[in-house]
Amino acid sequence: MPRSSFSDNPLLRVSRPVSACSRCRAAKVKCDGKLPACTACEKAGRENECSSANDQFARGKERSYVAALELRIEKLEKRLAFARSRKASVNLHDMDEAAAPADRKDSLANIRAAIHRKAARKREDADVNALVSDFGYLSVNATTRDFEPTMGNMTFARLVLAAATNDDVPDPAEDSFPTRAEALATIQYYTANIFTLFPFFSETHLLTVLDVVFQQDERAKERLKDADFWLLYMVLAVGYTAQSKTHDDEFYRRGLDFVARALPFADKALMPGYPTQIQSLLLFTQYSMLDPSHFDSWYLIGFASRAVVDLGFHQDPPQLQVPDKVAFDLRRKMFYCVYALDRTISMIRTRSFSFTDDSVNVEYPSPSGPSTTLITGPQSADPALLLFQLRRIQSEWYQTLFQADSGPLPDAASFIWQMCLEMREWNESLPDNLPSGIRELLDLELRYSYVYCLAPSDRSPHLTDYARKLIFEHAIAYMNTVHGVAHGASTAFYTSLDALKVYFVAMQFFAVFNAARELLISDARIVPPITRPGTAPPPPLPHRPVGGEDSVDRSLRCLQQVVETLSRFSERWDIASQLKTTNSTRTTTSSNISFSINSSHRDRLPHIPITISHMHRTRRLSRRNLTLITSHIRPTRHLNISLTHTPRSSWVILQCKSRA
Structure with missing residues (x-):
């Protein structure tokens, strides 16, 4: 493999000089080659007279890194001038051909001229692209070589x-x-x-x-x-x-x-x-x-x-x-x-x-899948x-709803329905031969994306009852799946970020329940909003099994799954400190739900624990530990749920209180 020259890849250090500076050489004293002036010239107050790299040094062995960069720029300028001269010669050749007599423009000459012009344009494009890439390489190396181990302790x-x-x-x-x-x-x-x-x-x-x-x-x-x-x-x-x-x-x-x-x-x-x-x-x-x-x-x-x-x-x-x-x-x-x-x-x-x-x-x-075709695209495993x-x-709707201007988005509902449509089409295109663990992971990502995209933001601050119902249904489906993942033997790539996603989805579930609890637990049919012609329709509600649980039972089961999933994940990851870091720029995050339970529901209520997660340090181990304090209560008539995180402390509290 050929080695690059010093001017092509200059090191950010001073090479050993091949000769002393002019003053030290005349005085016959030792020159240490220090830049910008050697020690002898500094002591004598002759810094300005200390010679830098010049013709007495060998080409490519300059003492100065700046001189090496100047040499590199000189080479690039020569290449640029050569490319321009070639372009001028090609243009002159075209003008000569236009002024030539008509009898010389036979078919063979035209073909040769066309081939010549095409080849010249390709060479010119290649030279310009190479020149631009050289400038980019020079810029990157001039800044990042500072972190080489040879330059000091900081890498x-x-x-x-x-x-x-x-x-x-x-x-x-x-x-x-x-x-x-x-x-x-x-x-x-x-x-x-x-x-x-x-x-x-x-x-x-x-x-x-x-x-x-x-x-x-x-x-x-x-x-x-x-x-x-x-x-x-x-x-x-x-x-x-x-x-x-x-x-x-x-x-x-x-x-x-x-x-x-x-x-x-x-x-x-x-x-x-x-x-x-x-x-x-x-x-x-x-x-x-x-x-x-x-x-x-x-x-x-x-x-x-x-x-x-x-x-x-x-x-x-x-x-x-x-x-x-x-x-x-x-x-x-x-x-x-x-x-x-x-x-x-x-x-x-x-x-x-x-x-x-x-x-x-x-x-x-x-x-890379075996069943990929040019027609269906990535419809393989x-x-x-x-x-x-x-x-x-996800990136498209997140940038529009959460990273753009803070003003309301014109016709925000149409944009959100369009994004939901694209995600639904993506889900329908998933191949049947996907591994079950990967399919389950992608399904969780889709449910999480629905909840996130539908959630209120500065650009779409208002929720319709239909959007609340969508969040309610997708949150329950998400919790049902992630609860099985947390307590099962799934081998898919789940990380501590999934614990934060559980917390986020739970917060959105609590928020919509608190805003429209009577509507959501009544199982009444909610009419989708009317859209303008030519825009995407609202997404359909997730499928529910016929003859299954009612909304009260499903809500209570979802709540219990939130508690059990976070408790299980807390055995593996320090959830409290992550939530503190995630919400460090926010105020206290809190959501409360309260709804009445009649006597027919009282016997179905599960034991719901109060979970308090606290992060503290142990000096001897020098690591963060998670302490879980759990107790059990049985709600009687009125259930109050509170999920609170205070950024100024490291407490994350999920409470379920009952009162008569």
Whole structure:
């Protein structure tokens, strides 16, 4: 592989000078080559006379980084002048042809001239594109090389860790490294349940690294890069932690152990300017979503989004500059994985996206499913493409309703019905051969999206009774499914963000119930609102089994599922501190429901616990622990439900009180 010259890739450091400055050379004293003036000239007060890089130094060995950049600019200017002169010569050639006698314009000459002009235009376009890419590369490297390990103690990786670390990671255990069979089983779990949604690296490369690590050949291990070790260890960390059920079980400890093994390779793995930085940050973000007590996913996905923009992955290059189709498709996958995680993390934390859709011009990556056709598109078992499509729809209505101007949106109902229609069409296009766990996860995402899109906002502050009924039905369906996930053996990729989604959906359920409780529990038919011609119709209500529970029973069961699901998730994640971070810019969030229960419903009421979650610190363990205090009450005649979070403290209270 040919090595690039110093002027093509200048290092942000001072190379050893090939000669002393002119003053030290004349005085025959030692010159340390310090810039902008050597020490001898500084002491003598002759800083202005200290020579910089000039003709006495070898070309390409300048002492000054600025001089190297000037040389690079000079080369680019020469290339630009050459491209312009070529364009002028082509134009002159066209003018000469127009002035030529008619008898010379035979068919063969015309064909040759057309071919020549087309080739010249292609060469010119290629030169201009290469020139622009050179300027972009120069800009990125001039800023990001400051974080190379050779420049001092501060590296980009340490900046990332300083911003995103919530708690220190303990040192790895000496005897905790698994066998190759155990590591391979964990990798297979990761690829089957997580990689299928976020395919941002090569599976073949991962297995190659695994084989080399477990070989006895030390020379082969030395050929591995730091990013390779980071890839393997973080995949194992995510794979183990994703199987954890409680905060301190064996899977969690093994995952944390592999994070500790990966961190020594962070300086090179997270170095800016390379695609491996994006892959490393994505793995780091995935782990932080599973272990929020140690790392903050909001900061990590922010760094990943900036890395994507810095490398230009948010814009597809011209087709002429795509020699490797496989690498180009992987580039698109990396972008959309960052896009999907940025959207879901920003939405649940009610924050702005790292970049808007207007700045994005990237086609979807090629489908990888076996049954994909050019007619149906991604109608195969390709969950990643399906997830990317849903994130694009979510991004559109979230930016319009929650990130745009605060003024009311003209005809907000039509816009919301259109977004609901697109999400319903997306759901109807899901293939039948999707794995059951993936289908269940996508169904939860759809229910959550319906509730979020229909919820009141500054641009759509008013809810109709039909919209309240939609939120009511989708929230009950969401809670019924997520309750089974929390208490079942689902292998899909559920994270601490899903606990926040449960809290959000519960808050919306309580809000609409409090606003229209009599209407919602009466099971009366609600007429859909009338829409203007040419606009999307209101979405239909979710299907309910005939002869099932009435709305009172369904509401009580939904309430109990909220309590049990949050209690189960709190055994795995520190929900209280996440809610405190999520709502740090808000006032106290509270929703109360009260409704009368007649004697016929009294015997059906379940035991509903009061759940108080409190986060506190233990100095010896230096970690956040969650204390659950539960007691049981049986409502008698009047049920009062309160779900409260106070940002100034770390308390999250879900209460059910009864009074006669």
